[in-house]
Amino acid sequence: MAPSKPRVIYWFRTDLRLHDSPALKAALDLKPECLYPVWCWDPHYVYRARVGPNRWQYLLDCQSDLSASITKLNPKSKLFLIREAPQTLLAKLFKAWKITHIVFEKDTDAYARDRDENVVSQAKGAGVEVIIKMGRTLYDPDELVRANGGRPTMSITQVQKAGEKLGEVAKPIPAPKFLPDPGDTSLDFEHTQPSPNPDFNNIQRDEDDQSYNALAGPKGDFAVPTMAELGLKPASSQHRGGETIALKMLDEIISNTQYTATFSKPDTAPTAFAPQATTLLSPHHHFGSLSVRLLYWRVMDVLASYKGKQSTIPTNLIGQLLFRDMYFGAQAPLGYCFAQTVGNSHCRFIPWHLPSKIDPSNGLITGDHHIDTPEAETWFQRWKWGKTGFPWIDALMRQLRYEGWIHHLGRHAVACFLTRGGCYIDWERGAEVFEEWLIDHEVACNTGNWQWLSCTAFYSQFYRCYSPIAFPKKTDAKGEFVRHFCPELKDYPDKYIYEPWKAPIADQKKAGCLIKGDGDDTEGEGGMKIYPKPMFDFNARRTICIDAIKNAYHVNLYGDNPKVKDGTWRELFSDSAEGPTEGKSAKDASSANGNGEAKVKSGEEASGDMGVDQDEDEAAEVGGETRGGDRQGKRKRGKGKGQETLDGHFGGKRAKR
DNA sequence: AACATAGTTGCCTAG
């Protein structure tokens, strides 16, 4: 009996490209009789990941461009976009389309691993062969971790050393010249509707979500959804996705050999816009519309022939890619806990304001947070919406919201301000906002960078604190960036542009904008604009925060410490510490931070639970596995029962200091 | 073992 020719599903996910795809090459090497390029509209992304309109649009751009490129290679083919969860859909497709193989690119994100394990086991049960190839990073994160002694990669030198053991980064593979026909695409099976619970993206929609109305879309043609179908208003960002654009951007960067060879991240201006100072390739790497290995080798080619003085690792473009791999290598062994403090063996515990609520059933953050003081919540909201009264911070947050991208050092500035250098608010709050608004949001990189900036992992020089006044002055003394994104300040004199509250009233009136209030009003009498007063004395907050971090470093708890989970960490923090540290003795510590700033504690939650629901504190070890595969839809299940320990999954790996 | 140095990206003042 001659073996029948392979009938292959190529499952596209975060690899929306045809060039340099080891997985796609593996699919084509099977010489299949038919190849189905498939995208499953995953409810995890639709409901559970936070995604604002700009990243939705970027994703649709990538899908449309990829689909067009597929059709260009084979007019019978396209990206078949099917509106159902992969966990329920793929097994039905195996049967309906007589599939023999499924091929996809490896994804080491915590959720992706769960999803893919599920699909792999269903494929095996159905007799479908699975082929998985790495292509998302320079090195396979799991191999990188193995070469790092099984430990998460926490520094760039570790990545370099581990990388050397793994040998040369894979050379890019050319895009295919042809693609096989797809087979019959009938969908003669029941449509499994997802449960939109929780739905973190409800706030993004102003119309009904119709993304799951029909398996093959409203026209039955497997088309890429429209923003309207998703219930979303149009994107505000000018940044557009897609492999075609990505390759053009790459060509432009590489053709500027001086830029490519001398690029040095700390020397690029975060105040530069239109054009920005860095490459803006990160969203393409996120969606896979540009291969990082292609960028790597094209940069290496330039470096090999460029005669002038070059920048070096870690500040050059190669270094940037190594940092990306470092974060993937930090995330890979830590799983879900990498994205939070509680349970994370490599993240310092600091008693931030607005700590996450934890689901006792799996030890994972729920997406909701405790409000330990109303003041901190106010600061958080003003930070998020660009109304802090610090123009540099507000301009960055508005650029983030409108355009979905800000310069890396701008991210430093706003992240430092929210956490260790201003508000003393939990980095998880900031990471959630970035997750929602960034077009290049990558869970490993976003998490890692927030830990870096909050000095909870990767970086520890907390006394180096970004000033919202001095820092932007270095590259933009005239405040052009602020004038663009905070136009109400556009006529302010240069000397007041970063601290407009210092301008005399006469100057404020002359510039057509009064500095007053807390951001609720934007326009006053006679068309006079209003910009808020600064929400605190920055230098005073800076001192409070540095003292508090220093103290927390001395207490020296990590996220996997039992005291973090059971609440007894409070006993280790004196009443004079910033943050919700007073615990049971809150009443005695009303104004005790030594800087004359009376702390405002809400009666409701000041001495309440932090990070963990206290009812659940008696939790004992119940099995070793808390991967949280059931995060969607069932997070309120089993309160008080079946909870598992938050610590010990990665126990014994790091000697505590 | 004790110590020195480096670490992608701080700020301020004096000269």
Added chain:
DNA sequence: ACTAGGCAACTATGT
């Protein structure tokens, strides 16, 4: 306009 050193002080790594 630019640089050097002080500021107060963290961890990881190497000798």
